[in-house]
Amino acid sequence: MKSFAYLRANTIAQAAAAGTEFRQFLAGGTTLLDLMKCGVEQPDTLIDIGRLPGLDSIGHRSGMLSIGALAKMSHVAASATVKAFCPALSQSLLEAASPQIRNMATIGGNLMQRTRCAYFRDPAFAACNKRTPGSGCAAIGGVTPNHALLGASSACIATYPGDLAVVLVALDAIIRIGGAVERTLAAADFFLLPGDTPHLEHPIARDELILGIDVPLTPASFRSTYLKVRQRHSYEFATVGVAAAIDLEDDGQTVRIAQVALGGVATIPWRVTPVEAALIGKPFDEAAIRAASNSAIEGARTTEHNAYKLDLIPRAVARALLSLKDDA
Amino acid sequence: MTEDVHSLFIVNGAECDIVHDSRLTLLDALRDELQLMGTKKGCDHGQCGACTVHVDGERVLSCLTLAAQAHGRQVTTIEGVAEADGMLHPLQTAFLKHDALQCGFCTPGQIMSGIACIAEGHAATDDDIREYMSGNLCRCGATTGIIAAIREAAGR
Numbered sequence: 001m002k003s004f005a006y007l008r009a010n011t012i013a014q015a016a017a018a019g020t021e022f023r024q025f026l027a028g029g030t031t032l033l034d035l036m037k038c039g040v041e042q043p044d045t046l047i048d049i050g051r052l053p054g055l056d057s058i059g060h061r062s063g064m065l066s067i068g069a070l071a072k073m074s075h076v077a078a079s080a081t082v083k084a085f086c087p088a089l090s091q092s093l094l095e096a097a098s099p100q101i102r103n104m105a106t107i108g109g110n111l112m113q114r115t116r117c118a119y120f121r122d123p124a125f126a127a128c129n130k131r132t133p134g135s136g137c138a139a140i141g142g143v144t145p146n147h148a149l150l151g152a153s154s155a156c157i158a159t160y161p162g163d164l165a166v167v168l169v170a171l172d173a174i175i176r177i178g179g180a181v182e183r184t185l186a187a188a189d190f191f192l193l194p195g196d197t198p199h200l201e202h203p204i205a206r207d208e209l210i211l212g213i214d215v216p217l218t219p220a221s222f223r224s225t226y227l228k229v230r231q232r233h234s235y236e237f238a239t240v241g242v243a244a245a246i247d248l249e250d251d252g253q254t255v256r257i258a259q260v261a262l263g264g265v266a267t268i269p270w271r272v273t274p275v276e277a278a279l280i281g282k283p284f285d286e287a288a289i290r291a292a293s294n295s296a297i298e299g300a301r302t303t304e305h306n307a308y309k310l311d312l313i314p315r316a317v318a319r320a321l322l323s324l325k326d327d328a
Numbered sequence: 329m330t331e332d333v334h335s336l337f338i339v340n341g342a343e344c345d346i347v348h349d350s351r352l353t354l355l356d357a358l359r360d361e362l363q364l365m366g367t368k369k370g371c372d373h374g375q376c377g378a379c380t381v382h383v384d385g386e387r388v389l390s391c392l393t394l395a396a397q398a399h400g401r402q403v404t405t406i407e408g409v410a411e412a413d414g415m416l417h418p419l420q421t422a423f424l425k426h427d428a429l430q431c432g433f434c435t436p437g438q439i440m441s442g443i444a445c446i447a448e449g450h451a452a453t454d455d456d457i458r459e460y461m462s463g464n465l466c467r468c469g470a471t472t473g474i475i476a477a478i479r480e481a482a483g484r
Contacts, residue, residue, distance in 0.1 A: 001351045003331055003349075003350070003351065004331060004350055004351070005331045005350065006331060006333045006350040006394070006396050008396070008399070026394075026397075029392055029393065029394065029397065030374060030389070030392050033353075033392045033393075033394065034373050034374055034392060037372065037373060038373075046350070046394075048394075048396065048397060050397060074386075097463075098374075098377065098462055098463025099387060099441070099444070099445070099448075099450075099460050099461075099462075099463050100374075100377060100380055100387050100388050100389045100441065100463045101374060101389065101392075101463065103386040103387060103388050104388050104389065104392065104393065233458075233459075233462075234458070234459050234462035235462040235463055
């Protein structure tokens with residue numbers, strides 16, 4: 001690991017102002033330290049924001065579920081408020097990582113985890129536009145059973161690995177940003193497509209940090225779920241992740257609101273508006289759900305090894321939606 | 329060039345006051361600075377759970393924790409779970425009874441994780457135990473014995 005200066009920040013302002021352009025914020029550190037050991041991340045300064053006061057609250061106000069950036073994944077997942085008002089959010093956290101990592105990793109850090117593939121993680125592969133802009137992509141033409149089918153570019157096909165953000169994007173959550181000035185971003189706008197600049201993953205400056213997230217509490221967020229299909233039963237990245245939320249008209253039959261997003265298959269948390277559009281106004285029954293779920297792969301481009309997901313994605317979407325039916 | 333940091337934390341009730349390279353992990357601090365060799369370095373990347381310890385009462389991975397992050401915290405390692413008179417922790421006793429190890433390398437991490445698993449209330453069913461012990465790998469395949477030991481220590 002490359003040597004670095006270490007600074008414990010006591011205030012948000014101090015954290016934002018400290019260090020150089022090569023510094024990084026340290027919260028739980030579960031991804032950052034791993035990537036530093038791999039030689040992928042090489043900050044010259046770590047600003048430890050783990051002790052900043054007042055950023056670990058979990059509560060609701062004004063129709064929003066409000067979670068501080070430093071709340072631990074395990075604490076948020078176990079929160080009775082979160083489980084009751086937004087079950088998908090709790091599920092996405094419980095099905096992520098391991099119990100130990102969930103006790104360390106924070107909500108803000110979870111959102112800042114790098115989009116990464118095995119080639120990115122191993123500097124023995126020199127070609128990685130995400131690690132070294134302009135160097136090429138070792139994954140393209142490589143072994144790619146879990147690389148992205150959606151949102152990929154000729155520069156990068158790494159899959160966004162997180163679960164939480166898939167739920168946040170589906171539920172139109174808001175990311176609160178602090179630093180020099182406070183501002184907010186829609187969760188969907190927080191993740192950048194790789195395009196020609198896969199090294200840029202979020203539209204925030206290096207002196208900005210996440211203060212928290214707000215999730216609108218709606219009838220759909222109450223009726224939400226996160227389904228994670230994976231190779232191992234636990235402690236494994238998603239092969240396909242599906243966040244789904246539904247609200248029905250007063251007739252109890254017709255879909256009023258559908259919110260669906262995918263993880264494990266795209267370069268960013270991937271909202272599937274074609275599925276949502278196909279559901280709205282239709283009866284919430286198996287035929288309509290299966291028909292709508294087929295449009296989840298609109299725009300997908302496969303590699304040599306990941307075409308199996310063309311079958312898997314619609315089935316996973318349908319399974320998630322079916323679990324939200326009254327008689328499920 | 330190294331960058332020194334001052335950290336002070338409590339390990340198994342004893343004060344640990346060290347000036348150290350910023351890169352020092354809690355795992356290496358325990359093993360190399362404090363000579364507490366019970367906590368094991370397996371993968372050193374947060375994948376195997378052999379380095380599991382408790383910080384402020386919660387199980388964490390000491391390999392992905394900087395020693396500097398432990399500043400002001402209470403750390404408990406496998407050396408700190410038995411009674412002062414040498415009486416083993418009930419989960420240690422259950423591991424012996426159920427032959428819950430072969431090579432033993434993962435065992436300290438398994439026990440630290442298992443103690444937390446029971447305290448969290450995640451040992452009510454064998455499925456729960458499997459799910460909430462998924463961050464600890466046993467490559468010898470003693471998993472059946474590990475589950476039996478946790479089940480017994482949980483009072484089922």
